[in-house]
Amino acid sequence: MIEITDVHKSFGRTHVLRGVSLSAQAGTVTVILGPSGSGKSTLLRCINHLEKVDSGRVRVDGELIGYRQVGNRLHELSERQILRQRAGIGFVFQNFNLFPHLTALENVAEAPISAQRRPRAQVYERARDLLTRVGLGDRADAYPRQLSGGQQQRVAIARALALEPKLILFDEPTSALDPELVGEVLDVLRDLAASGTTMIVVTHEIGFAREAADTVVFIDEGRIVEQGTPAEVLDNPRHERTRAFLSKVLV
Ligand SMILES: Nc1ncnc2c1ncn2[C@@H]1O[C@H](COP(=O)(O)OP(=O)(O)OP(=O)(O)O)[C@@H](O)[C@H]1O
Numbered sequence: 472m473i474e475i476t477d478v479h480k481s482f483g484r485t486h487v488l489r490g491v492s493l494s495a496q497a498g499t500v501t502v503i504l505g506p507s508g509s510g511k512s513t514l515l516r517c518i519n520h521l522e523k524v525d526s527g528r529v530r531v532d533g534e535l536i537g538y539r540q541v542g543n544r545l546h547e548l549s550e551r552q553i554l555r556q557r558a559g560i561g562f563v564f565q566n567f568n569l570f571p572h573l574t575a576l577e578n579v580a581e582a583p584i585s586a587q588r589r590p591r592a593q594v595y596e597r598a599r600d601l602l603t604r605v606g607l608g609d610r611a612d613a614y615p616r617q618l619s620g621g622q623q624q625r626v627a628i629a630r631a632l633a634l635e636p637k638l639i640l641f642d643e644p645t646s647a648l649d650p651e652l653v654g655e656v657l658d659v660l661r662d663l664a665a666s667g668t669t670m671i672v673v674t675h676e677i678g679f680a681r682e683a684a685d686t687v688v689f690i691d692e693g694r695i696v697e698q699g700t701p702a703e704v705l706d707n708p709r710h711e712r713t714r715a716f717l718s719k720v721l722v
Contacts, residue, residue, distance in 0.1 A: 472497040472669050473518070473638060478527030480513055487513045489693035491527070495686065497637075498667040502680040502701075505690035506716055511673040514690070515640045518671070519560040520553055531560060532637050558586055561631030561639035565647050567623040569615040575602060575626045576611040579633050587634070594633075601629035605659050621652030628659055639663070641672040675720050681705055689713045 473495045480488040487510045495501045505511050516522040518529055520537035529536040536556055538545040548556070569578050579598035583589045602611050605625035615623050624644055631639050641660070645653040657679050664670060664683040674680065680687050680701055687704040689696045689712075696710050708714045 472499075472532055473501075473671070474528075474530040475514075475518070476528045476530075478514070478517055478529065479525045480510075480517055480522060481525055487693050488517065488524075491690070491693070491695055493688060493695065493698070495669065495671065497532075497669050499669060499685040500664045500683050501671045501686045501688060502684040503671065503673045503688045503690055504675070504677075504680065504704075504716065504720075509691050510693040511690055512642050515562070515642050515671065515673060518638075518640060519557050519562055521557075521562075523547075531556075554586070558582070558634045559637045561634065561636035563624070563627050563631050563639065563641045563644050565643045567615070567620070567627045567647075569623055569626055569630070571615050574612050574614055575607060575618065575622075575629075578615070578626055579629045582630065583633050598629070598633060601632050602626070604632075604662075605629045606655070619652055620648045621655045624648065624656045625659055628656075628663075632663075638669045638671070641670065641674070643673055643675070645674065645676060677705060677717070677721055689716065691716070 475491060475493040478488050478491045491514055503511050513522060517524050523537060534556065537553060538547055570581065573581060576595065576598050579601055580594045583594045584591060599608065599611060602608050605628055607622060607625055610618060610622060645656050648656065657676060660672065660679065661683055684701050686698055687701050688698040689704060691712050696712050697704060697708065704713065705717065708717060
C-alpha cells in the first residue's frame with residue numbers, strides 16, 4: 472500500500488530526511504517514534520506532497536505521489552492532480568486545523584462537497600454517521616470554539632475519514648491535548664486500527680504503539696534507526712539510540 476524509497480529532503484542546508492525507505496501493507500498501523508526535530512513531520516508531509524522530496528519516491532496504492540514518471544524523468548503533476556491524490560490520503564494535524572466558522576458537521580462535509588461535488592444530502596448523512604462514529608453525534612451543530620480539544624480532534628478525524636482515504640496520516644494527534652482528553656482520541660484511533668484503516672501515526676504515546684501498531688519505526692536525525700514489531704522495538708531495542716529515546720519517554 473505504501474512504499475517510500477530512499478527519500479531525501481533538505482531545507483536550505485538542513486538535511487532533514489537522509490534516505491528514508493519504509494513500506495506498509497494495507498490495513499496496518501505504523502507508529503513512528505523519534506526525538507523532536509528528527510524529521511517525523513517532514514516524512515508525513517512528503518507522503519502527501521505537502522513537501523516535495525528532493526530525491527526518492529513515494530508510492531501509495533501503486534501510484535507515484537506528486538510526479539509522473541516518463542522514462543527516467545519525473546514530471547511534477549499539476550496542482551489539480553496533486554489535490555486529487557491528496558484527497559486519497561487523510562491528514563490529521565496536531566492542532567486540529569478545523570474551520571472556525573463552520574460547525575462540526577460542516578467541517579466534516581466541506582471537502583466532499585467542494586472537492587468531490589457529491590450531493591449535499593448524501594454528504595451530510597454520511598458526515599453525521601462519521602460524527603457518531605467518533606462519539607460526537609450530539610455535537611454536530613457545535614462550532615469548534617464550543618468543543619474541547621479532544622472533541623475538536625475527533626471532528627478532525629471524522630473530516631479525514633469523509634473522503635474515504637486509502638491511508639490516514641496522524642501527526643502527533645494527542646500532543647496538543649490536555650492529558651485527560653488524550654484517551655478519548657486514542658480510543659478513536661484504536662477503533663480505526665481495529666477496523667482495518669491503513670494508518671501512519673507519529674506519536675509519543677508508547678502505550679498506544681504497543682497495543683495498536685503492527686510496526687514501530689524509530690527515526691533519528693532523518694534516518695530510520697530500527698523498525699519491527701512493538702515487542703521488538705519497544706521491549707528489545709537493538710540500538711543504543713532507541714534505548715536512550717525510550718528511557719526518556721517511558722516514565
Ligand atoms: N519548512 C521548513 N523550513 C525549514 N526548516 C524546516 C521546515 N520544516 C521542518 N524544518 C526543520 O526540519 C527539521 C525536522 O523537523 P520535523 O518537524 O520534521 O521534525 P519532527 O521529528 O516532526 O519534530 P517534532 O517532534 O518536534 O515535531 C527541524 O530541524 C525543523 O526545524
